[in-house]
Amino acid sequence: MDLTTTYLGFDLPHPIIAGASPLSRYLDRVRQLEDAGIAMITLHSLFEEQLINEELATNAAIDDSGEQYAEALSYFPTPPDFAVGPDEYLDMVRKVKDAVAVPVVGSLNGITRGGWLRYAALIEQAGADALELNTYNLVTDSDENAWTVEREMIEMVRAIKAQITIPLSVKLSPFYTALPNLAKELALAGADGLVLFNRFYQPDIDVEELEVNRLSLSDSTELLLRLHWTAILAGQVNASLAITGGVHSALDLVKSVMVGAHAVQLVSAILKQGPRHVTDLRLELISWLEQHEYHSLRQMQGSMSLRRCPDPKAYERANYIHMLQSYQVE
Numbered sequence: 001m002d003l004t005t006t007y008l009g010f011d012l013p014h015p016i017i018a019g020a021s022p023l024s025r026y027l028d029r030v031r032q033l034e035d036a037g038i039a040m041i042t043l044h045s046l047f048e049e050q051l052i053n054e055e056l057a058t059n060a061a062i063d064d065s066g067e068q069y070a071e072a073l074s075y076f077p078t079p080p081d082f083a084v085g086p087d088e089y090l091d092m093v094r095k096v097k098d099a100v101a102v103p104v105v106g107s108l109n110g111i112t113r114g115g116w117l118r119y120a121a122l123i124e125q126a127g128a129d130a131l132e133l134n135t136y137n138l139v140t141d142s143d144e145n146a147w148t149v150e151r152e153m154i155e156m157v158r159a160i161k162a163q164i165t166i167p168l169s170v171k172l173s174p175f176y177t178a179l180p181n182l183a184k185e186l187a188l189a190g191a192d193g194l195v196l197f198n199r200f201y202q203p204d205i206d207v208e209e210l211e212v213n214r215l216s217l218s219d220s221t222e223l224l225l226r227l228h229w230t231a232i233l234a235g236q237v238n239a240s241l242a243i244t245g246g247v248h249s250a251l252d253l254v255k256s257v258m259v260g261a262h263a264v265q266l267v268s269a270i271l272k273q274g275p276r277h278v279t280d281l282r283l284e285l286i287s288w289l290e291q292h293e294y295h296s297l298r299q300m301q302g303s304m305s306l307r308r309c310p311d312p313k314a315y316e317r318a319n320y321i322h323m324l325q326s327y328q329v330e
């Protein structure tokens, strides 16, 4: 069965790739992922806050009086919040590249332009085959408007593209007023791919301990939001599309490809079930395609996108109205 797909310009043997996660910090896990047949590996992120922090700390060390930096430093998480520093990150890129033959994607995570973006070029020099820019933003200031936030994202893409020659993908959050337009502008600014979506980490509240709870892993219910928007963007935007969030089973994979994904990123599924899950998923995908008489994965790629599916209304407002109106009260 031909499972090949093209993502960010790479011809991959199949669409299953590892999303950004702490797994990339452990070389044995990275090798296990390759042994299990993963097509590409995304490293965990280097964060803007971390890089600015490092820069401020260096400046404070150079300038004895240092006080002007003390206040600025207090805005950012303290270094122990980050698992690895910038130099260790670049070292990790080199080591992972040496350890595996599959393409390796570095990850930068931030929301504003600045000197920290020079790490894009450093990650490329360290050997990364591509770069993912994660733009997870949480606007809490009522004076900050949507256009300012989106323009900054677009300009970040332009700034990074000016420094690197490897492909760049942008990992987006799900909530924008007009996502197709933003996606188009990001592609025009140079994004080679879009990764849909960041999980929106919504803290639940422990009312006894007065704490917010910890990160939980995903399940397949989170996939639906990604399927809907991938279906809408497929064929409309000149960029590769990857789904991250809620891909666990072979059927999740089939649905993702049908709506137009060129690749799917797994994190929770691998953390829960181990790297072997990648092998199982690939075999189950082959068997599903055979049973349904497909000759290749590309044959079904995008067949359920908004542009190509038999009933495009299913993705539009008309379906929302229909669903609300057709509910039968027992």
Ligand SMILES: Cc1cc2nc3c(=O)[nH]c(=O)nc-3n(C[C@H](O)[C@H](O)[C@H](O)COP(=O)(O)O)c2cc1C
Residues within 6 Å of the ligand: 019, 020, 021, 022, 043, 044, 045, 046, 107, 109, 134, 171, 197, 198, 199, 215, 217, 218, 219, 222, 244, 245, 246, 247, 265, 266, 267, 268, 269
């Ligand atoms: C423990 C953990 C660490 C993660 N670290 C990163 C990270 O450094 N950068 C990033 O872009 N995403 C990170 N993610 C998000 C994942 O890449 C992924 O987008 C998300 O978990 C949804 O995919 P899933 O349903 O397959 O888990 C992390 C997720 C988990 C669970």
